[in-house]
Amino acid sequence: MKQKQLVAQAIVDATEGQLSLDEVMSKIEVPKTYDLGDYAFPTFILAKLYHKAPQQIAPELVEKISGDAFDKVQAVGPYVNFFIDKKAFSHNILNQILDQKEAFGQQDLGHGGNVPIDMSSPNIAKPMSMGHLRSTVIGNSLAELLKKANYNPIKINHLGDWGTQFGKLIEAYKLWGSEEEVRQDPINTLLKYYVHFHQVDEEHPELDDEARAWFKKLEDGDKEATELWQWFRDESLKFFKSIYAKLGIEFDSYNGESFYNDKMDEIVSILEDKNLLQESRGAEIVDLEKYGLNPALIKKTDGTTLYITRDLAAALYRFRTYDFVKSLYVVGNEQTNHFKQLKAVLKEMGYDWSDDIHHIQFGLITSGGKKLSTRKGNIILLEDVLNDAVDLAKKQIAEKNPDLPNKDQVAEEVGVGAVIFHDLKNDRLNNFDFNLEEVVRFEGETGPYVQYSHARAMSILRKAGQIDLENADIAGLQDEGSWEVVRQLANFPAMIKRAVEEYEPSVITKYAIQLSKSFNKYYAHTKVLTDDAEKNSRLAMVASVAAVLKESLRLLGVKAPDEM
RNA sequence: GCGCUUGUAGCUCAGCAGGAUAGAGCAACCGCCUCCUAAGCGGUAGGUCAUCGGUUCAAUUCCGAUCAAGCGCACCA
Secondary structure (H helix, E strand, O other): HHHHHHHHHHHHHEEEEEEEEHHHHHHHHHOOOOOHOEEEEEEEHHHHHHOOHHHHHHHHHHHHOHHHHHHEEEEEEOEEEEEEEEEHHHHHHHHHHHHHHHHEEEEEEEEOEHHHHHHOOOOOOOOEEEHHHHHHHHHHHHHHHHHOOOOEEEEEEEEEOOOOHHHHHHHHHOOOOOOHHHHHHHHHHHHHHHHHHHHHHHOOOHHHHHHHHHHHHOOOOOOOHHHHHHHHHHHHHHHHHHHHHOOOOOOOOOOOHHHHHHHHHHHHHHHHHHHHHHHHEEEEEEEOOOOOOOOOEEOOOOOOOOOHHHHHHHHHHHHHOOOOOOOEEOOOOOHHHHHHHHHHHHOOOOHHHHEEEEEEEEOOOOOOOOEOOOOOOOOEHHHHHHHHHHHHHHHHHHHHHOOOOOOOHHHHHHHHHHHHOOOOOHOOOOOOOOOHHHHHHOOOOOOHHHHHHHHHHHHHHHHHOOOOOOOOOOOOOOOOOHHHHHHHHHHHHHHHHHHHHHHOHHHHHHHHHHHHHHHHHHHHOOOOOOOOOHHOOOHHHHHHHHHHHHHHHHHHOHHHHOOO
């Protein structure tokens, strides 16, 4: 960043103030290839000003720039290319990383502001599928990134523990369930009832009425309904927590939908007070015509509540409890309309903080091109995928590094890491069709590739023995291979900023791959542990790579084993 | 029908808030372990950036239309 400003200033000086620093800064770019330098300024905008061809302007600018601050300044066609002083630059950046360690890249974007993140939110009595993984893993990474940028994230697991579905589940249990069967295998058994309910329901729609009646009882506090609900919820949560443990993810709150049960009356009365509620077809709605949205259904004909009513209560509760600067919802893009409605209703209620609510949407995972559906039994169990990945990692270790200590732990870290990394690799919004082989792939642009790069770096440092790098003379490096690595390292803080601003963990995933690539390339061509004058600088670079890779992985929620 | 999202190599995707010959990974083919972990490195091959228009000195990138795909469109979440 400082370097870029230096370049911009040089251009401003050379043009004798014809362009402002900001103008120049916005035009400066990074050339695609190494031989074109580190920064480039295209002279097209000067063509009109000078009434000359850009190709002619570029060399004239070069004449006026003093080369002291740079290795080289060169005109190539219409571009002025800058080669920065590699040795001085790498000296600075390596010392900075060695000094700051894992704090490198930390910055104050958030001033400590609270940011509740609604994430994961699986439904009680249903297994977790690959769909839940996305929300969980994206939310977790955003939390780490926000923390790094000095926000205070609050991870909220907004459990789907309320709604008509429980009426269905209770009805199904009453019809076909057995207590013993549920005790033995809670989730799968409950799921079985639920799927069965929907099958039978196709031909006997009257079951829906029964289910609605049960949910009504539940909302009214009926003893039997509440006990069953509590039981299902406890069993489910036990199971979910085992998966979160595997993923290494913890939550600050498990307040799910049921938590807002007693907080909805207030919402309804506020809506009434502000004359926002209307009756329509026997239900209570808020008209959102002026937002170009469908009306928000606040209460059903039978008086029970809906998803949005609870989300309104939750939004208000979070605002009061956390006084947030932003409130995030990591939820699939099929719910885009819901969040538009939510924000619109809050706006109508006079809460201007509704602008601070952001729906962090993500693409759909399909299987065989079809949407995953718990009801239709078309699901991919997260548990299975994680287990498959860990098994595969075990096989790889047996094959490639049979003498590795704590094999099981490493297999866990690599297998689970591969799955998480894969989910965070692409743009959030992309849909993807689930393909097990791809998810548990360990070669190419994958999590294990990054972990492996880190392990290699650690291995060199181990072999280097006890060297006090912090006090050693790190003169800097200037060869082409290390330069690629160094400029990647220097990019880390900017990447964090971008990832936070765009709520996009994939920025970090891609960055980690790029850094790994340049490091592996370097590794293949340069022997680090050669005794010469630059050895300390090389080791400093290796230590920096290890630190930044480990930190990148941490921000993604992936472990970085020292050996694998 | 309306709204949102997407359309780049056989497959999966990058392309940094328009710029210099469009990049990776996988799959295919060919090389590289007497040398810090070959989960690696290098090479070959593979593209009318969906189509048509517009803005601009410059468009894969911005705008519009068309076509195609996915998701959503009140008593599920």
